Amino acid sequence: MDWQQAALYLWPIGIALAVGLTGWWLLMALTRRLKGREQRRARIGRVISRPMAFALPLLVLIPALEATPLQGHWLDQSLRLLHIGLTACVIWLLVRAVAAGEQAILRDHPMEVADNLEARRIQTQTRVLSRVLMGAIILVGVSLILLTFPMVRQIGTALLASAGIIGLVAGIAAKPVFGNLIAGLQIALTQPIRLDDVVIVEGEWGRVEEIGSSYVVVRIWDERRMVVPLTWFIEHPFQNWTRRSADLLGTAFLWLDYRAPIPAIRAELERICKGEALWDGRVCVTQVTETTEHTLQVRLLVSARNSGDAFDLRCIVRERMLDFLAREHPQALPRTRAELLQQPDPGLRGPRSQPAEDVRSPGAEDGAPAVVPAP
Incomplete structure (x- = not known):
């Protein structure tokens, strides 16, 4: 082996590897040191350090290979591989930067608040746009x-x-x-x-x-x-x-008898709403919205801060209103009416009805003829 010729390759590549691996070790140590810290500088350092740790050895190897006697096809292929690795590291760094920016925006606009409409708008735009940007x-x-x-x-x-x-x-x-x-x-x-x-x-x-x-x-x-x-x-x-x-109106329908006391139902609904923390104080209305041949349809309209509260409030209103009607006004609950007629006693004779001959229509086919012919 020609050691002088080999030295022309080993010295540049060896020095580049030593510098690159040292830089890789330092940057990875920095990454581990910054783990768990929430300061802005620490977050930026975590985003940059890991891709740079892998890009640094590739970066110093490019001038090292050019300093060797390597020529022609082998040099071109080696440099192409290094450039591909550097491009991949840059892509990785940009994707991490976009993800870090997304996390920063989401952290500054939490949705765990009472009025989160603005936070939800910003989070939606940030999540969708960041994914589109990463894909691009x-x-x-x-x-x-x-x-x-x-x-x-x-x-x-x-x-x-x-x-x-x-x-x-x-x-x-x-x-x-x-x-x-x-x-x-x-x-x-x-x-x-x-x-x-x-x-x-x-x-x-x-x-x-x-x-x-x-x-x-x-x-x-x-x-x-x-x-x-x-x-x-x-x-x-x-x-x-x-x-x-998130404000919402909720409805509870009741089908009641015509004798239902609507003023009492309206007063009871107001009492229920004022005693419930789920009610937001905006709407509390009792209306007769429909009538059928048997019942009334009564709509109890209430409002709440969000759909979950509105659903729970509707269930509470139905339950307590039915309890109130069953306890205070049982006649208001729907019922089916039937009239029973007593069968007349055959032993009792009333006035005779009109003879059948007197009620027949003239010319009826099953009765006597209207005009009797002379003999």
Whole structure:
């Protein structure tokens, strides 16, 4: 072995590896030291240190390889691998930076407050836009890596030559992907739904638990999860109970007898509402909204701060109102009336009814003829 020739390779590469591994060890130690700290500088350091720890050895190896006698194909391939590694580290760093920015915004706007409408708006925009931005960074990075290969560049040139047909086929094939991407941007900007919104989707009541890059997760009231594509919320009508505010009106219907005391029911409803913390003090109304041949339909309208309180308040109003009516006004509860007729005693004779001959219609087929012919 020619040691003088080998030294021309070992010295530059050895020094680069020593510097790179030392820097890697220091940056990883810094990452472990900053773990668990919540200061802004510590969070920024955690985001940067790990990708830089892997990028530094690759970075110092590039001038080291150029300083060696390595030439031609081997040098080009080695430098290409190092550039691919550096590009991957840069993509990693940018994705971590976007994620850190998202976490900072979410941390500054918590939803665990009474009036979280503004926080939900900001969190929805941040989550959707950050995922779109991460996807774009990864897509651009992978494209740059692939373009370093001559074969891929040749394929790209051929595709551009037939961009019309290829673009049409690719557009049809990628319609769901791009449709969800555009729908995600529309939802982030116009916000028909937000995180923690109460919605009615396909007849199911639930809350928006997660808004991803291609789907929305709705947590149903019984702990089921409904996964809905983003495009569904753009193309179909749905109910959003917390679009402007969480305040909601709740109704409880009662079917009562016509003798129900409406003033007493109205006074009892006001008493129930004033004694309940779930009532927000806005609406407490008793109305007769329908009448049938047997009963009255009475609507008890109450208001609450959110849909959960409104549902519980409606149940309380029904229960206490029925208890009040059964205890104080049992005649108000619906009932079915029937009139019993006593059968007459055959031994008792009343006035004779009119003879059948006197009530027959003239010309009746089953009676005597109206005109008797002369003999």
